[in-house]
Amino acid sequence: MDVAQQQRRFAAGGVGRWIVALWLAVAMIAMASSAQADEAIEVWHAYTGAEQTALRAAASQWNELHPDRPVRLLGIPYEAFANRLTSAIPRGHGPDVFIAAHERAADWDRSGFLATLDERVDREEYFPTTVDALTVNGRLLGVPLAFKSIVLFYNADLLERPPQTTQELLEMAHSFTDRDQGRYGLAYQATDFYFHAPWFFGYGAEIFDDDGEIALDSEEGARSLEFAHRLMNVERVVPPEPTGALVAEMFRNGEAAMAISGSWFLGQIGDDVNFEMAPLPAVSETGKAATPFLTVEAAFVSAHSERKDDAAAFAAFLAEEKVARDRALTGMQPVATKAAWEHPELGEHRVLSEFRAQKESSIPMPVDPRMRSVWEPAQQALGQVLREVVTAEVALAQAENRFEIYTRPPPDPADPKPLLVGLILLVMAGLVWGGWRFRRDRIWAKMKASKPAYVYMAPAIVGMLVLLVVPFVVGAAVSLFSHVDGEFTYVGLANFLDIVLSRDYGITDPHSFYFTLAVTVGWTVLNVTLHVSIGVAMALLLRDPWMRLRGVYRVLLIIPWAIPNYITALIWRGMFHHQFGAVNRLLSFFGVDPISWFSQFATAFAANLVTNTWLGFPFMMVVTLGALQAIPRELEEAAEVDGAGRWQRFRHVTWPLLKPALIPAVVLGTVWTFNMFNIIYLVSEGAPDGGTEILISEAYKWAFTRQEQYGYAAAYAVLIFFVLLGYGLFSGQLKAKDPAGEED
């Protein structure tokens, strides 16, 4: 430990001491006061709200009982949780215990992250379903803490009893629905496959058959999609574009008589609604109960932990009868510990007992790693049927095809020798050529002569090489490998060939590289054009000294830039909602029919574009404002005296002077917009059918939602880089120009 720390300090000293001196003083304040107890058992979780409160209470109980081996909780954003585990655990910075859903247990196990708990945990204490879900190849990989599934919520003021069958559900929903009043019989996230699963299984469909083969494409599956279609498009008892927030809001306000959701729903609907809960109804056609997925939350012990006994002891402590009951009652968690339910306070709990009842007809989320490649295709099939693009049969056949593409075996391993030889030759050729130029052009003499220039530049260049170039080169090198379960295998250029030859898709398929590239280019060009024109227009209006209140306008117009973009992106997504969004309501004043923004390519693209323009123009405005200061007013005034019109003055006087300062911003704006991930990811989410995906969000999906194909994702990233490099070369921006020659 000490040696390691010393090494780190030594290494840290190498990164340019004088830069360090600049901010060390400031950073020290923050660092010094946060000396941490290294001896604590480190526990990572992503709980929020009441669940977090309950976990904290359990941790402080433990700390009172075991002051010699305390635990330390670390709450990590859900979005970053999985990534963080895969980065930290192999490098020994992982937690001792982490709390997560069971569905990735097999993945983590294959990467060697998980300690086996068979000898430390008594399976008998927990519900068998939860133990089974955590057992992979006969080994128990986690302590089951809680199980989560969706159930039926109904408003007891509006309905006397819950429906028993889907037929009843339809009738009840129908009698309550009044679309003009904004009232719907049933609100649930119909477009999300997780929420569709109850119907899917209730109709008798399966994801994997008994032999473990993909079985999405089935008669039963098609029936279930048609049922969802019927709910939403034929009987129209489910609101369009039902997001989680909308479902909660409608149920809260009594605008939805029934809702399908999980335990998190309780925190959203508040205390004002008189609600009851029930298991989901049986599917009338099959007589089978609608069967939701069951997710088991578990405490996992890291295989890299240096204190597995303590870690396992704490994990087991969380599931002890008393602690589990506290978690259930404070955190509203349906806990997995059997004994906890014997206490009447929990056994007869009006809310939690319903989740326990639903558990009896639920299907544990498959731990099969391939499951991660099921979501996206299944979701698309569902979306296509609800948008009435294709029939259920066609949609499922396509989904299965996509699944096959995502799970195709990695390319054959290749021999790295040709690449190594090629690299060595290339480096040698470069050295020889460079050396020749060096001597021919007497570069050394020139360099010595301009020593001050290098002194001025050195800090920036060194920092950039270390922290940007090195990580990128390492990251890019991954594109020559395939990644399976933490193992990287050299495959040569196979990933690139797959993508460039578009082997998986036809060129016009929305998932093909070329389609996505075209979308990305269009996206970039339109965005930058809008940013610059609006930004410059606003700046010109604002600089006029005659303009009153310009300070106020300026501050107000900068706001989109000041608010973090992931927040406003989510707000804009809500504003484009079909029924409740501000955009459609505003359009209706002008007599425009409501637009279903995310169901067609053009409108979904437009929604992204509007959002990003809103976010992006202030930057160009500020840059222009800054640049305008360098332009003497007298020039324009002289032009006006000479009789030049407003446009002529702008075109021939202001613009030429503005351009040099604006060009860097435009070039960089282009590069950033090309890789603007957040907006696509949060606003259109690629809808419809991945059509509005841009290259970077496609790369992200390959890396994180489709089997962690890091190699493939890196190949995408390298291609993005080359496209941008091509743009840079083509536009001549990669050649620094002399200030004198810069203007035309």
Place this chain on the structure above:
Amino acid sequence: MRRSKLEAALAHGVLILMVMIVLYPVLAVVQTALTPSQTLSTSITPVPGEWTLDNFRFLLTEEEGLFLRQMFNSLVVAGATTLVGVILSCTAAYAFSRFRFPGRDAGMATFLITQMFPGVVMAIPLYILLDNLGLLNSLTGLVLVYSTTAVPFCVWMLKGYFDTIPVAIEEAAIMDGASQWTIFTKIVLPLAKPAIAVTALFSFMTAWNEFILAATFLSDEKMFTVPVVLQRFVGDHSTEWGYFAAGAIIVSIPVMLLFFKLQTYLVSGLTAGAVKG
């Protein structure tokens, strides 16, 4: 340049329309922050029906003011990033603008090229790198990463601006016996204030809003920056919108204050005066 009343009215009209478009989503955030529930509202008028400061109170008082501590972290990180970023980029941009030396073109190109790296592939290598430098769980590491991320943009902006400052001024100073460094600090930098203000703002925002790297590198809640804390309210199935929105507003205030402060530089028009002379 006089403007007719009509023109002025038109200009105000355009600006007011833009301000409305800009403010509407922002008001939706404010409304969400002031609404007691943790849901997103579906009403079209961005005025809360019933309002409360509970969401703000919760953020500011929970865990003995942990949030304030995290705000402080964010300020330290963003402040240090701005300082480092602006210093590094001013010197580098000056070199690019005023010197002719071997490697100049390549250097400029490298700065631009680094902006073309898609971040998706860089997170894990960066993690390993910071780990080896011993800067993994430290604000220092974040400052280094953020400022190098911001530097290329700043260099490009500043170089463009330096180019517009006439060399004649500097030549005159050399005649008077001033050193290169004196010219840089006493003449060029003051003239470039508007551009420096823009780059400072940019560096600050780069550090202020980033959360993915911060959430991956930091291992102590006391060291979290605010965007990480905000992201904590976004769960798998549900988001605590009230806290999220309240946090978003708190987070946005320093940036607006900063812009308000920097405005004076943005409109100072120093270079215009210099060119005239």
